[in-house]
Amino acid sequence: MGAIKQLNRYLKKYKGTMILGALFLTASNAFLVWIPVLIRQTMDEVERIGAEGFDVPSSIVQTLFTTEASKLLATNSLILIGAVVMYGILLFATRQTLIVTSRRVEFDIRNDIVEKLMKLPQRYFAENSSGETYVRATEDVGKVRDYYGPVIMYSINTITRAGFVLTMMFLVNPTLTLWALIPLPLISIFAYWITGFIHTHSTIIQEQYSSLAGRAKETFSAIRLIKAYNRIDNEQKLFENESEKYRKKKLRLDMIESMFHPALNFLIGISLLIVIWKGGEMVIAGTITVGNIAEFLIYVAYLIWPVAALGYTTNRFQRSLASWNRIEELMNEPIEIKSSDDQIDREIEGHIEFKNIGFKYPDTDEMVLRNVSFEIKPGENIAIVGRTGSGKTSLVQLIPRLFDPVEGEILIDGVNLKNWSLGRLREAIGFVPQETFLFSDTIGENIAFGVDNASDEQIETAAEKAQVKENILDFEKKFKTMLGERGITLSGGQKQRTAIARALIKDPRILIFDDSLSAVDTKTEDAILKHLRQELSGRTTIMISHRISTIKDADKIYYIEEGHIVEEGTHEELLAKDGRYTAMYNKQILEQELAEI
Numbered sequence: 245m246g247a248i249k250q251l252n253r254y255l256k257k258y259k260g261t262m263i264l265g266a267l268f269l270t271a272s273n274a275f276l277v278w279i280p281v282l283i284r285q286t287m288d289e290v291e292r293i294g295a296e297g298f299d300v301p302s303s304i305v306q307t308l309f310t311t312e313a314s315k316l317l318a319t320n321s322l323i324l325i326g327a328v329v330m331y332g333i334l335l336f337a338t339r340q341t342l343i344v345t346s347r348r349v350e351f352d353i354r355n356d357i358v359e360k361l362m363k364l365p366q367r368y369f370a371e372n373s374s375g376e377t378y379v380r381a382t383e384d385v386g387k388v389r390d391y392y393g394p395v396i397m398y399s400i401n402t403i404t405r406a407g408f409v410l411t412m413m414f415l416v417n418p419t420l421t422l423w424a425l426i427p428l429p430l431i432s433i434f435a436y437w438i439t440g441f442i443h444t445h446s447t448i449i450q451e452q453y454s455s456l457a458g459r460a461k462e463t464f465s466a467i468r469l470i471k472a473y474n475r476i477d478n479e480q481k482l483f484e485n486e487s488e489k490y491r492k493k494k495l496r497l498d499m500i501e502s503m504f505h506p507a508l509n510f511l512i513g514i515s516l517l518i519v520i521w522k523g524g525e526m527v528i529a530g531t532i533t534v535g536n537i538a539e540f541l542i543y544v545a546y547l548i549w550p551v552a553a554l555g556y557t558t559n560r561f562q563r564s565l566a567s568w569n570r571i572e573e574l575m576n577e578p579i580e581i582k583s584s585d586d587q588i589d590r591e592i593e594g595h596i597e598f599k600n601i602g603f604k605y606p607d608t609d610e611m612v613l614r615n616v617s618f619e620i621k622p623g624e625n626i627a628i629v630g631r632t633g634s635g636k637t638s639l640v641q642l643i644p645r646l647f648d649p650v651e652g653e654i655l656i657d658g659v660n661l662k663n664w665s666l667g668r669l670r671e672a673i674g675f676v677p678q679e680t681f682l683f684s685d686t687i688g689e690n691i692a693f694g695v696d697n698a699s700d701e702q703i704e705t706a707a708e709k710a711q712v713k714e715n716i717l718d719f720e721k722k723f724k725t726m727l728g729e730r731g732i733t734l735s736g737g738q739k740q741r742t743a744i745a746r747a748l749i750k751d752p753r754i755l756i757f758d759d760s761l762s763a764v765d766t767k768t769e770d771a772i773l774k775h776l777r778q779e780l781s782g783r784t785t786i787m788i789s790h791r792i793s794t795i796k797d798a799d800k801i802y803y804i805e806e807g808h809i810v811e812e813g814t815h816e817e818l819l820a821k822d823g824r825y826t827a828m829y830n831k832q833i834l835e836q837e838l839a840e841i
């Protein structure tokens with residue numbers, strides 16, 4: 245089967261350890277079957293000596309080493325202890341090889357998944373929820389690990405132990421063996437059924453738990469809103485409902501789980517009963533000895549777990565395969581955006597050219613950019629304005645290749661974007677997106693995100709250039725202040741400036757600001773721009789804004805409407821045209837005047 249071949253591919257690296265583990269396991273079972281033989285020998289010998297009659301020992305020393313019976317008992321006990329100790333050591337070695345390997349493979353698979361996820365196009369993340377992706381990288385990998393760990397280990401164990409034990413049983417008495425085996429298939433079927441049941445219900449419970457946890461997370465994230473709207477009672481009721489559903493499902497599973505051991509013990513009891521009953525008849529008939537019955541009882545007990553494991557492993561194996569299929573689906577996702585084979589990897593100067601670009605989002609029909617052409621010389625500062633939804637963000641997202649255009653070509657320093665090394669390209673770009681994402685980490689680490697091993701000095705300089713340093717120094721822990729869930733929440737304007745610092749610390753050739761000053765007032769904006777201007781000179785800059793005050797000094801301004809450039813020129817040239825840009829400008833002036841009244 246293809247899936248098993250794929251699964252086994254991961255084992256190649258660990259072949260030696262796996263073989264060693266299998267040998268340990270086989271050897272441990274060899275020691276295990278020896279134990280009942282010793283017990284039978286001892287019992288039979290004791291019975292024989294007892295029948296012949298012997299002196300009762302008068303002291304412990306005499307007990308241990310003087311009489312024939314005590315010598316036998318002492319020797320057999322020592323051998324027995326030796327066998328048990330060897331069994332234990334080998335079992336430990338088995339787990340250290342087979343189970344440890346399964347953890348290593350789990351680690352390898354998880355790394356492969358994360359590596360793949362990092363390369364997947366934005367389309368994948370639009371089509372699959374983050375929850376689904378998370379489950380593949382965590383739960384599914386865990387279930388696949390079961391194949392490398394318990395499934396392989398228990399399968400080898402079942403085969404070798406059953407092989408040894410059944411051989412010994414047949415050697416003693418084939419008829420009694422057949423009798424003793426009668427209830428065993430039932431144990432296997434029962435284990436298969438109950439494992440399946442527990443798994444199905446565990447999945448349902450897991451889903452209910454996710455829903456409960458999700459509800460709690462949302463409630464606490466929105467706690468301010470809930471209080472302000474006086475929805476506390478309502479939210480509590482919703483939470484209680486979810487909690488109640490969880491409780492009921494969990495109790496049902498607990499009930500089934502508590503039935504498992506009594507039912508299994510009942511089936512085991514039947515097996516043992518048959519051995520005593522049928523074995524007893526045989527002892528009376530003189531076919532076997534009492535020691536044989538003791539030996540048989542232990543053999544049957546030895547068989548119980550491998551037989552139950554047969555059902556359990558079959559179930560786990562099926563689950564591993566199902567999870568692997570989901571993982572494989574992800575691994576087979578095409579990576580549409582990647583560097584070409586003859587990629588160019590040199591310093592980027594920052595010359596950008598859009599040639600008749602047309603773009604639509606994957607799986608949609610509507611073109612959001614149509615026939616867009618423009619050129620930005622290295623070090624030039626251009627601006628893009630236009631009404632909301634006109635395609636500004638879509639346009640700039642094409643430069644770091646978050647998406648590829650469907651028509652036309654984009655050139656950087658005269659070379660098609662697709663021919664640049666993706667790493668080199670993205671390194672050269674400082675992108676400040678419309679919505680700032682800050683990690684639950686310190687402000688310093690958030691600023692340093694795009695560079696390896698940034699020094700404190702670099703972080704502070706970037707914060708200073710983005711005009712956020714003073715705010716940060718006001719915090720008690722300065723740059724070590726924690727943000728997000730475990731720390732403080734920054735104001736909208738502070739967040740945006742932190743994001744600007746994050747882009748500046750990279751010292752990029754190309755800077756893209758997507759409406760990155762929308763959350764600061766015009767006065768602060770003026771101050772930031774004044775300082776930024778010096779920083780921006782010499783770098784190719786694209787600035788998107790709704791506010792004309794932000795972009796009026798740009799070398800060139802493009803007015804975009806329904807994905808198409810409809811006006812272009814400097815601020816003055818555009819005003820002279822008296823077109824859409826002028827209308828936008830007049831409207832904003834009027835709004836500003838009204839606000840000042």
Ligand SMILES: Nc1ncnc2c1ncn2[C@@H]1O[C@H](COP(=O)(O)OP(=O)(O)OP(=O)(O)O)[C@@H](O)[C@H]1O
Nearest residue numbers: 370605608612631632633634635636637638639678
């Ligand atoms: N991931 C997406 N999938 C499908 N359509 C999208 C996606 N993102 C944006 N769009 C659509 O593309 C069009 C252009 O959106 P875009 O975000 O580029 O506009 P914008 O000019 O940046 O708007 P704003 O000024 O409000 O940020 C809109 O109609 C939007 O609904």
